[in-house]
Amino acid sequence: xxxxxxxxLGIFFLVPMYYxxxxxxxxxxxxxxAFQWAWSNFHDALSLYGTQFGRSFEYAGVATAIxxxxxxxxxxxxxxxxxxxxxxxxxxVIAPFFVTYLIRTLAWQTILxxxxxxxxxxxxxxxxxxxxxxxxxxxxxxxxxxYNFLPFMVLPLYVSLEQIDVRLLEAAQDLxxxxxxxxxxxxxxxxxxxxxxxxxxxxxxxxxDFINAQLLGTPRQYMIGNVIQSQFLAIRDYPTAAALSFVLxxxxxxxxxxxxxxxxxxxxxxx
Amino acid sequence: xxxxxxxxxxxxxxxxxxxxxxxxxxxAALALLYLFLPIAIVILFSFNNPAGRFNYTWQGFTLKNWExxxxxxxxxxxxxxxxxxxxxxxxxxxxLGTLIALALVRYGFRGRGLVNLLxxxxxxxxxVVMGASLLALxxxxxxxxxxxxxxxxxxxxxxxxxxxxxxxxxxxxxxHLEEAAMDLGANExxxxxxxxxPLIMPGILAAGLLAxxxxxxxxxITYFNSGATTTFPLFVWGAAxxxxxxxxxxxxxxxxxxxxGAMLANIMIQNTRARRSASPA
Numbered sequence: 001x002x003x004x005x006x007x008x009l010g011i012f013f014l015v016p017m018y019y020x021x022x023x024x025x026x027x028x029x030x031x032x033x034a035f036q037w038a039w040s041n042f043h044d045a046l047s048l049y050g051t052q053f054g055r056s057f058e059y060a061g062v063a064t065a066i067x068x069x070x071x072x073x074x075x076x077x078x079x080x081x082x083x084x085x086x087x088x089x090x091x092x093v094i095a096p097f098f099v100t101y102l103i104r105t106l107a108w109q110t111i112l113x114x115x116x117x118x119x120x121x122x123x124x125x126x127x128x129x130x131x132x133x134x135x136x137x138x139x140x141x142x143x144x145x146x147y148n149f150l151p152f153m154v155l156p157l158y159v160s161l162e163q164i165d166v167r168l169l170e171a172a173q174d175l176x177x178x179x180x181x182x183x184x185x186x187x188x189x190x191x192x193x194x195x196x197x198x199x200x201x202x203x204x205x206x207x208x209d210f211i212n213a214q215l216l217g218t219p220r221q222y223m224i225g226n227v228i229q230s231q232f233l234a235i236r237d238y239p240t241a242a243a244l245s246f247v248l249x250x251x252x253x254x255x256x257x258x259x260x261x262x263x264x265x266x267x268x269x270x271x
Numbered sequence: 272x273x274x275x276x277x278x279x280x281x282x283x284x285x286x287x288x289x290x291x292x293x294x295x296x297x298x299a300a301l302a303l304l305y306l307f308l309p310i311a312i313v314i315l316f317s318f319n320n321p322a323g324r325f326n327y328t329w330q331g332f333t334l335k336n337w338e339x340x341x342x343x344x345x346x347x348x349x350x351x352x353x354x355x356x357x358x359x360x361x362x363x364x365x366x367l368g369t370l371i372a373l374a375l376v377r378y379g380f381r382g383r384g385l386v387n388l389l390x391x392x393x394x395x396x397x398x399v400v401m402g403a404s405l406l407a408l409x410x411x412x413x414x415x416x417x418x419x420x421x422x423x424x425x426x427x428x429x430x431x432x433x434x435x436x437x438x439x440x441x442x443x444x445x446x447h448l449e450e451a452a453m454d455l456g457a458n459e460x461x462x463x464x465x466x467x468x469p470l471i472m473p474g475i476l477a478a479g480l481l482a483x484x485x486x487x488x489x490x491x492i493t494y495f496n497s498g499a500t501t502t503f504p505l506f507v508w509g510a511a512x513x514x515x516x517x518x519x520x521x522x523x524x525x526x527x528x529x530x531x532g533a534m535l536a537n538i539m540i541q542n543t544r545a546r547r548s549a550s551p552a
Contacts, residue, residue: 001374002386005367005430009389012427016404019411070302077299087538091531092303096310098530101488102507103523106515107309110316110327150306200395208397211490215511225399232403232495242407245400256395 024242033238041243049227049244053251056223059138059213060206063145067153067202068195070146075157075194076187079164086162093154105144105215112140112216141221144212152201160194161187200259204252224248310527317520326517340521349506350522352418353487356502360425361482367426368433368482369475375434376441393431401428402495409496416498424492429482436481440474484530 024041026033046053078089096104111118112134119135122128134140164187172182210225219226224244231241316326320333341347375386393401405424409416448470452462468475490504497505507519 001370005371005434006386006389008367008426009393009430012405012408012423013389013393013401016401016408019407020400020404022411023407070305073295073298074302077295081296081299084542087541088535089303091534091538093306095527095531095534096306098484099310099313099523099527100504100507101490102504102511103313103519104309106507106511106519107312107316110312111309113327115328147305147309204395204397208399210399225397228399228403229494232406238407238410241403245403249396249400252395252397 020242020245023238024246026239026242028239030236030238038239041239042247045240045243045247049224052222052224052227053247055221056207056225056248057251059142059145059223060203060209063142063149063206064153064199064203066142066146067150068199071150071153071157071198072195075154075161079158079161080166090155090158093158094151097151101148102211102215104148105211108140108144108147109135109215112143135216136218136221138217138221140216141212141223144216145206145209148209148212149202149206152205153198156197156201157191157194160191160197164190196259200256204256207252208248313520313527314524317517317524319517319520321517326515326520336517336521340518340525343516343518345501345506346516346518346522349501349503352500353503356418356421356425357483357486360422360429360486361479364426364429364482365433365475365479368430368478369437369471371430372434372437372441376438376444390431390434393428394435398428398491399495402492405492406495416496417500420496420498421493421500421502424496425486425489428489428492429485432481432485433478436478437471437474440471440477444470487526 022035023033025035025038027036027038027041028034074093078086078093082089099107110116113119114133114135116134119128119133122134123130123132128134168186168190169182172186173179177185207223208225210223210229213221213223213226228241228244228248231237231244316329317336318332318334319326319329320331320335321327322330341350371386371390374380375383402424405420405427406416408414409420414420444467449462449466452466453459457465488504489502490508493502493505494508501509503522507515510516510519
């Protein structure tokens with residue numbers, strides 16, 4: 001029963017990782033690469049594209065934080081105030097994401113454009129300078145990333161909030177906890193698994209994204225995904241691109257492990 | 272919860288609760304508005320009459336984009352490829368993923384942890400990395416990029432999601448029902464088809480729909496492994512660099528309306544059913 005599915009995952013996930021690893025240690029020019037244990041590829045990749053790596057994690061971090069702030073109250077509201085219409089509200093949350101990813105991002109291009117409503121309003125309010133722009137800035141890129149991965153934040157939050165037994169909150173209030181205190185001591189700790197899943201599910205695709213930087217930013221906002229994409233598909237420097245991919249995956253894996261440990265111990269002590 | 276708030280003695284607490292509830296509602300409404308803003312733009316601009324090659328500023332109302340959206344060169348074939356790949360890959364991924372989920376929940380075997388890890392890994396791998404690694408494989412094997420490589424990639428990233436979705440349904444499954452069928456003389460095969468499968472069907476359907484949606488929408492992994500084949504997202508990408516025709520908005524709006532309509536219908540049916548089963552028969 002397991003065999004066909006696992007074979008697919010093995011052949012098309014693990015074997016490609018082997019090829020990616022092999023490519024990352026090769027040297028040469030397209031289409032002739034030779035395997036040489038070229039560890040210097042990793043060193044070069046990091047020293048040349050350290051900025052883009054830093055930027056990717058910065059943008060992804062900020063976007064994840066904003067997404068959490070936007071999503072938590074919304075998920076909370078649906079879970080505790082949605083009543084019979086919970087499913088309908090949940091549908092409303094997911095519905096926008098049935099419009100193709102790229103089309104949504106192009107819509108943000110329109111919203112943030114130089115003569116658009118938002119930019120004009122911000123200029124009139126003096127928040128944006130007379131020739132200030134939104135499009136082609138890091139603000140636009142972070143805004144796009146935040147929006148595009150929002151359901152990955154809302155859904156796990158909703159699932160964990162929805163499972164909370166309301167009687168626990170009533171018990172806390174019976175014991176004279178204020179609503180705020182009941183939230184801090186009961187609801188929030190119980191929803192941490194959702195926070196954990198949501199932030200990971202948002203951060204990982206955000207850190208690897210290149211579409212938002214490409215459509216809403218300029219090369220000055222390019223993230224590591226843009227570099228990997230162009231190294232592979234335009235410049236065709238496969239070894240460098242492969243080394244970059246490996247570093248990205250390694251950092252994310254390490255981050256996931258550390259994060260899991262941090263949040264795990266916090267739940268033990270704070271819960 | 273409301274009852275608990277109302278039994279609280281002090282009036283101040285009640286009005287505080289009242290304010291807080293409304294603050295939250297306003298916040299939620301604003302968040303929903305934010306979610307729908309870009310969609311409103313997409314729909315609005317499908318009726319725009321763009322002057323130049325780009326469809327970014329409002330020029331005037333027209334219905335002409337809706338008259339023959341598929342007539343735009345290259346658009347209909349891209350949509351056809353997207354649908355074909357989505358149907359094929361979601362069917363295959365759902366079959367493979369359901370089998371894995373059944374095996375994982377049913378049988379205690381050695382190496383389950385490893386299997387779980389192998390299923391979890393693709394979900395934590397950034398799409399660029401997955402796309403790049405598949406490209407490295409296909410280049411290494413000398414495989415011609417095109418329909419087949421896109422199909423392989425889509426099945427790959429869908430399997431994990433199917434396993435997770437079907438597993439969730441299987442965990443709450445009452446095995447006594449199967450035992451009862453067996454006691455009544457059904458063999459394993461009959462039990463599976465007559466009892467197990469119908470009971471987990473909602474989970475399988477949900478997984479299949481999710482796989483279909485993920486496949487239709489995928490851009491990054493497809494971009495790496497498409498060769499000369501163009502799917503709908505790839506078509507939009509190409510257009511974004513040269514000229515964005517309003518017909519793209521028409522297609523986007525159509526997908527949105529169809530998907531939301533189908534989900535709304537599903538919710539209505541479920542609500543009616545729930546009400547019917549709640550009232551005494």
